[in-house]
Amino acid sequence: MPPLAVVESTNTAYHPNYLPVAIVVGATSGVGQAMAEALARQTNGRAHIIIIGRSASTAAKILAGFPKPTDKDVEEGAKHEFVACDAMSLRDVRAVCKGLKARLKRVNYLVMTAGGPEANSMTEASETEEGINKHLAMRYFMRYLFTKEFSPLLASAKEMGQHAHAMTVLGAGMGVHLRTTDLGLHDALRGSYSFLQGRTPLIVAIKGMIAGAAYSDGLVAYFAANYPTVAFTHIHPGQVLTANGSHIDMGWMWAPLAWVLGYVKRAVSLSQDERAKYMLYALLDQATDSGGVFIRGDHGDIVSSHTFDAATFESPWKNLDAAADSNNTASKKWGVLSGIPLKGYGGSDAAVANLVRYTEQELARILA
8 A cells, every 4th residue: 555645746746748638437526526626736727627427517616626727728728628428328428428539539547436326225226228237337337338439549648658547446456256147137136026125235236236346357457458558447446435425325124234334434434535646646657657457456556457568468358259158267267367367356358258248239239
């Protein structure tokens, strides 16, 4: 765990000789908001920062607090803007990505923190109108789609000699194995009792929360292997003290226990501004300059990482069907990425291939 003094000095030293382009998904609350604010302060407003969320009124207040860029900076492309998006809807996510890609030539930072109450509820177990488990919609699918759409622009930034980093803030370092069956939890939902929803924690809801975090390991591994010069990080935010951050939704039947756990959570939480310091440190860390995959803890510390040789490395997922159906024992080893053991990583080459194949099939169904 890096000392706070190191974290703060590293963040303070960030003064790029180019105008960075940053997209923060979920920046109207929590650690996403704090990261966007910290980046705006550190660049003194000299950046193109795009915050994506649902509330335009909240976004307006946040953007009003950003340092204002000079006229010269504005001429060079500095601006701060809000783009509305219901990230629970993959159609809406694609539309937002399409609009941004039409006017952006590069992206330096892509940060995804959005969760929302339904994606963090132990009692919520329903599906979206698009047929996606609500936990997985926010914790995985929307993050996968944003990453897929903007990875070429991250690679473009790298080709210009600039920093390029995609970060998903969720539940890194647990090493939970990716699911290999019922990836969308449809069978688990059918096996649950609908009348208990909202009253008590549901197994399917807890499975969704855990699976979403595990799937983020597969997400960063897959895209890092396909864009080896770009850094892809899955990081644990730790306990964050926000306006509603201490509330734990366990339903009215378990309300007393939820109150006790909420009190404990408040006691061990850091403010969103404090957590953002560690998240920003991880985002700007020079260790990511050469690209690769990074699994990080809640203080920005590297749990495990691997940098690929872009000239010689070949992704194990060039053929998803072959990789997913492979009987190769090595490809089924958990915690191993293309022969490289990674502490805290929950994937295997075969399991990641199976997950990505399933994800692409779902995206094709929804976005066709």
